Structures are given as structure tokens and as C-alpha cells.
Amino acid sequence: MTSAKFRPRDVGPMVLVLAFVFVSIAPLLWMALAAFKPTADIIAIPPVWIPDFTYLQNFQDVLTQFWPFIVNSLIATVGATILALVLAVPTAFALVNHRFRGREALADWILSTRMMPPIAAAVPLFVIFRGAGLLDSLPGLIIAYAGFNLPFAVWMTMSFVRRVPKELIEAARLEGCTWWQVLTGVVLPLSKSGLAAVATFVFIFAWNEFMLALFLTTREAKTFPVVISSFIGTGRVYWEYIAAASVIQCLPPVLFTFFMQKHIVSGVTMGAVKD
Amino acid sequence: MANIAMRAGAPQEAPRRAFIHSDRFQRTAFIAPTCIFLALLTIWPFIYSVYLSLHAVKLTAMKRAVFVGANNYINLLSDPLFLRAMVNTGMLAVTSITCEIVIAFVIAKAFVSLSHLKWLNGLRSLFMLPMMVTPLIVGMIFSYVFNPVLGIANYLLGGVGLGPVPWFGDTTAAMISILLINIWQWTPFMMLLIMAGLLSIRSDLYEAARVDGAKWHHVLTLLEIPSIKGIVLLGVILRIIDTLRFFDVVYVTTRGGPGDSTMVLTLYAYQQNFQFFQAGVGSAAAVIILVISMVITTFAVRLLRRIEND
Known part of the structure; x- marks a missing residue:
């Protein structure tokens, strides 16, 4: 059939790779299993290895009590993804296709803002948000998340826009299209899958965010991670909530990893490595 | 812009459209929003953080900031x-x-x-x-x-x-x-x-x-x-x-x-x-x-x- 045969000298590498995969997923699986156990089984030693998967009480409890915060997370994340892309796509397009002085410097500056640690902007952000009434509000979170993901979105979109053949763009220009028409008519349709990858990445980054939400929200706009962090504290630790909430919280990134795996290397290196 | 203002008569449409369709305008419209947003999120906070770092100030009473130089x-x-x-x-x-x-x-x-x-x-x-x-x-x-x-x-x-x-x-x-x-x-x-x-x-x-x-x-x-x-x-x-x-x-x-x-x-x-x-x-x-x-x-x-x- 194929040349894909297992050779004797593959045993060593195979053991190594399988051990690595096991170590990588075992802690995740262990938490996922706990989500299907009643509290007594979660904390039992010796452990209860295989739970009864029809026991869904933990999920039901978490969803009925905390669903508004999951909705908050979704709104903040989707809103930020849309806002970041709306701003990033035209910018990336112009930075790739227009020749003007300072173009590279501008692109570099945008990239360098990606490196800024959010804590450095924390107090100023908090103060403006307080002044503008954006504290503890979803629009506030959307603005913050979109902003912190904008450099990444611009830079990665640039790597996809660059792949659109220059001849197509020139031809469209010769026919008298405006740059806007070139963008919407030529570049967008050709880089759809790339843009989907950028959008998914921004979604995951915003979805996984915790620190900004921790000080920008207090009650109404709390995101799901902030709520989850309160399950562990000085008093009783709500392991059954933590386990079920962890599964819910990790569902989008895990699905994303399975469906978009070929874009991940390019995504985590901001497009420096091509997929 | 001055050009458009001067010709504020009948053929006003043409130059304005030319301006809107000019490369420079379109490029600016594509890039400026992102840059302004990022500047507000990075440059401004940086300046403000430096300012705060030279003051004794409580997050709960920002108005009562006292200059303390490099003390912090x-x-x-x-x-x-x-x-x-x-x-x-x-x-x-x-x-x-x-x-x-x-x-x-x-x-x-x-x-x-x-x-x-x-x-x-x-x-x-x-x-x-x-x-x-x-x-x-x-x-x-x-x-x-x-x-x-x-x-x-x-x-x-x-x-x-x-x-x-x-x-x-x-x-x-x-x-x-x-x-x-x-x-x-x-x-x-x-x-x-x-x-x-x-x-x-x-x-x-x-x-x-x-x-x-x-x-x-x-x-x-x-x-x-x-x-x-x-x-x-x-x-x-x-x-x-x-x-x-x-x-x-x-x-x-x-x-x-x-x-x-x-x-x-x-x-x-x-x-x-x-x-x-x-x-x-x-x-x-x-x-x-x-x-x-x-x-x-x-x-x-x-x-x-x-x-x-x-």
C-alpha cells in the first residue's frame, strides 16, 4: 500500500513521542474526568479512575448558576474579534500594498505594541475606563481585548494578504477600482481562509484572557474565567464547579486546536512561520 | 483641502471625489484608525504610567497625587x-x-x-x-x-x-x-x-x-x-x-x-x-x-x- 511502515528502529522515537503526548494530555484529561464525578469521588484517594459519564450534575449546576458569565465571555470575545478584524484588515492591506515613506517603521511599531505587557497599561486603562463609565461593562472589555489583539491581527493578516498575487491587484487598479474595491473585491475573497484563522486566533486569545477582566470587571460584566477563579479561595474549594467549568471554558480552544491545527504554528509565531 | 474650499462653487463634486479616491486619503483611512487605537492603548498609558510613577498616589484617590520624584x-x-x-x-x-x-x-x-x-x-x-x-x-x-x-x-x-x-x-x-x-x-x-x-x-x-x-x-x-x-x-x-x-x-x-x-x-x-x-x-x-x-x-x-x- 504505502511506504508508511513501522521499522524496528522506530521503537525508541515512538516510545518518546507517545510518552510526550501522554504527559501533555494526562493532566487535562484528569480534570475532564473529574467533571463527571460527584464531589466525594473528585477528592477520593485512592482515586476513582473512571467516572459514570451519565452524571452531569456538575455541568447542570455550573450552567444554571453561571450562564450569564459565559454569555458575557462570548459577547466580549466575539465583539473584540469583530472589532479587531474590522480595524486590522484594511491596515494590513494598506501596509502590504501601498508604497509610502515610513511603511516598514509603521509596521514594526505595530508589531512592537504586541510585545507590551498588559500590566504596563493596566492603571491608565483602569483610570480612563472609570472616567468613561466603561468599567465593568462589556463594551469596555471589547475595546480592551480588541486593542491588545490588534497588533497580532494586523501582523498575521499581512502574512496572508502578501500571498495575493500582485498582478491581480494591479489589474484591478488599471480597471479603475478604488483601493477599497480592490480590498473587498479581490483580496478578501482570496484570503478568506487566512482571515478565518486570524479571527479564530483572536477569539481564542480573548477567550483565554484573565488578568484584564479581573480588574476591569466587578459584577455585571465578569467573564467566565474571573468567575472560575473565585471557586478557589480561602474557604472551601468548589472542585466540582472547577472541573465542570474547566471543561466548558476549554471547549473552544480544544476544538480550535483540532480543526485549525495546520494554522497554529503560523499563528503562534505571528505569521513568521508559514503554514 | 484649501483647494476644495476655494472652489466652493458648482464643480465642487469633482475635486472632492478626486480627493476621496486619492491614494493618500484611502491609505490614511485604512491605517489611521488602527494607529490611533494602538497609540491610545500603548503610548498614552506609557506616558501616564511614567507620570504616576513619579507621584505618591492612591488608585482610590487619583486627584490627590503628590510629586515625589524618583522615590517610588x-x-x-x-x-x-x-x-x-x-x-x-x-x-x-x-x-x-x-x-x-x-x-x-x-x-x-x-x-x-x-x-x-x-x-x-x-x-x-x-x-x-x-x-x-x-x-x-x-x-x-x-x-x-x-x-x-x-x-x-x-x-x-x-x-x-x-x-x-x-x-x-x-x-x-x-x-x-x-x-x-x-x-x-x-x-x-x-x-x-x-x-x-x-x-x-x-x-x-x-x-x-x-x-x-x-x-x-x-x-x-x-x-x-x-x-x-x-x-x-x-x-x-x-x-x-x-x-x-x-x-x-x-x-x-x-x-x-x-x-x-x-x-x-x-x-x-x-x-x-x-x-x-x-x-x-x-x-x-x-x-x-x-x-x-x-x-x-x-x-x-x-x-x-x-x-x-x-
Whole structure:
């Protein structure tokens, strides 16, 4: 059939790779299993290895009590993804296709803002948000998340826009299209899958965010991670909530990893490595 | 613009349309919103943080700021907790990144040598999971796994006659646990980069090396390391930047404790600002973190440009 045969000298590498995969997923699986156990089984030693998967009480409890915060997370994340892309796509397009002085410097500056640690902007952000009434509000979170993901979105979109053949763009220009028409008519349709990858990445980054939400929200706009962090504290630790909430919280990134795996290397290196 | 105003008569439409369709206008319209947004989010906060860092000011009473010069910086640099945070962050960066590279290289080599087994590729998404799942949840998972009473780690170690390990309960162990979590979470990242680098080496180069009778360490130092150097350096820079903003995992597992043993820079600045409301000291810490990342960033940008232009 194929040349894909297992050779004797593959045993060593195979053991190594399988051990690595096991170590990588075992802690995740262990938490996922706990989500299907009643509290007594979660904390039992010796452990209860295989739970009864029809026991869904933990999920039901978490969803009925905390669903508004999951909705908050979704709104903040989707809103930020849309806002970041709306701003990033035209910018990336112009930075790739227009020749003007300072173009590279501008692109570099945008990239360098990606490196800024959010804590450095924390107090100023908090103060403006307080002044503008954006504290503890979803629009506030959307603005913050979109902003912190904008450099990444611009830079990665640039790597996809660059792949659109220059001849197509020139031809469209010769026919008298405006740059806007070139963008919407030529570049967008050709880089759809790339843009989907950028959008998914921004979604995951915003979805996984915790620190900004921790000080920008207090009650109404709390995101799901902030709520989850309160399950562990000085008093009783709500392991059954933590386990079920962890599964819910990790569902989008895990699905994303399975469906978009070929874009991940390019995504985590901001497009420096091509997929 | 003056041009348009002067011709405010009948043929006004034409020049305005020409202006709107001009390259310069369209380009500005494409780029300006992003730049303004980013400036508001980076340049302005930087200036404001520097301003705050020179004042004694409470987050709860911002109007009553008193100028204190470099006092906050002086206090910060004589605060053992801040120095501890600096040392811990630096140590975490050096140790975890080194371990990540070594482990990642070995596993990447193993993976590449098995690349004729197509089904193995399906495993890629499995080992990528640690770096993709929510970092806060990573902290939660290890609070559970490393729990001294109900954790499975000590149970399994007990089964082979080891332990119990105090994990987060003792100053040395806590730092090592944090380090292990970091390595667990980020080795896959390094491995993906190294694999991309290794797979870009043309197979005839390996062939040539074999024909020339090169030993494995020749292949390693003369072929493999030069080929992956750039991409690994990029990975190192991104990981240093990550370590500077490392927060979520320590926030849920140790909160910087026991004592000051796992205090890191971002957690320190966060606590000063939002738990003790010391916006002056907290901003000074934030400025220091920012300066460190700016130095690293200049390298990063140059490097990314070079890779991009290759």
C-alpha cells in the first residue's frame, strides 16, 4: 500500500513521542474526568479512575448558576474579534500594498505594541475606563481585548494578504477600482481562509484572557474565567464547579486546536512561520 | 483641502471625489484608525504610567497625587519583595526556556524521524493542547493534580514509594512546581517551532552528510543548529515576553507564596495597583517591566523582519 511502515528502529522515537503526548494530555484529561464525578469521588484517594459519564450534575449546576458569565465571555470575545478584524484588515492591506515613506517603521511599531505587557497599561486603562463609565461593562472589555489583539491581527493578516498575487491587484487598479474595491473585491475573497484563522486566533486569545477582566470587571460584566477563579479561595474549594467549568471554558480552544491545527504554528509565531 | 474650499462653487463634486479616491486619503483611512487605537492603548498609558510613577498616589484617590520624584523607584529597588519578583521572573525565564528547548529538540527529532508514519500526525493536535487551553485553567488543573491531600501526583508517587512531595507547600518546591507547569505548558510551542525548522532542512543535505561520513554531532552542530537558530531565537523572545506577563497560573496556584517564593513581576505590579491601591509604586513597577520588554522587543522586531524578508 504505502511506504508508511513501522521499522524496528522506530521503537525508541515512538516510545518518546507517545510518552510526550501522554504527559501533555494526562493532566487535562484528569480534570475532564473529574467533571463527571460527584464531589466525594473528585477528592477520593485512592482515586476513582473512571467516572459514570451519565452524571452531569456538575455541568447542570455550573450552567444554571453561571450562564450569564459565559454569555458575557462570548459577547466580549466575539465583539473584540469583530472589532479587531474590522480595524486590522484594511491596515494590513494598506501596509502590504501601498508604497509610502515610513511603511516598514509603521509596521514594526505595530508589531512592537504586541510585545507590551498588559500590566504596563493596566492603571491608565483602569483610570480612563472609570472616567468613561466603561468599567465593568462589556463594551469596555471589547475595546480592551480588541486593542491588545490588534497588533497580532494586523501582523498575521499581512502574512496572508502578501500571498495575493500582485498582478491581480494591479489589474484591478488599471480597471479603475478604488483601493477599497480592490480590498473587498479581490483580496478578501482570496484570503478568506487566512482571515478565518486570524479571527479564530483572536477569539481564542480573548477567550483565554484573565488578568484584564479581573480588574476591569466587578459584577455585571465578569467573564467566565474571573468567575472560575473565585471557586478557589480561602474557604472551601468548589472542585466540582472547577472541573465542570474547566471543561466548558476549554471547549473552544480544544476544538480550535483540532480543526485549525495546520494554522497554529503560523499563528503562534505571528505569521513568521508559514503554514 | 484649501483647494476644495476655494472652489466652493458648482464643480465642487469633482475635486472632492478626486480627493476621496486619492491614494493618500484611502491609505490614511485604512491605517489611521488602527494607529490611533494602538497609540491610545500603548503610548498614552506609557506616558501616564511614567507620570504616576513619579507621584505618591492612591488608585482610590487619583486627584490627590503628590510629586515625589524618583522615590517610588528607590523604594521599589529596596523592596525585597520586588527584587525577589525580579529574580524569580529572570530565573523562571532562563530555566524554563532552556528546559523547553532541550526537551523540545529531542522530541522534535523523534517526531521528525517518524514522519513516514502518517497517522502520527494526528497526534500533533493532542500535544498542542497545553499551550492552547486557558492559562487560568492550567493553574486550576495543577492545583488539583498537585494538591497535597487529594492530588493524584502524590498518590502516584506514593505508589512507587516516593514522596509525598510538598508541591506548592514549601518555598523551594513551589518554585519548582511553577517551573514544571511552565515547561509542561510551553514545550509544545518550542517543539512546533523546532519541528518547522528541522522539516525545512532539505533531505539531500542529510544524505550528503551521511555520504561524507559525518557523525551525529557534526550533523547537529553544522547542519541542524544553524538551520533552526533563527526560529528558536524567535521562540525564545516570545517566551521571554510571555514570562514577563506571567500571571494567571501563579494567581490561582500560589499567589506568590509561600512567603515570597513564587512572586513574579506582573503579580507584584497587579497587587500594588489593585489590592493595595498604591498606583504610584505599582506604576513604577509597570514602567520597569515595560522598559525590560521594550529592550527585548527591539531585538524581536528586527528578527521577525529578517525572517519575514527571507
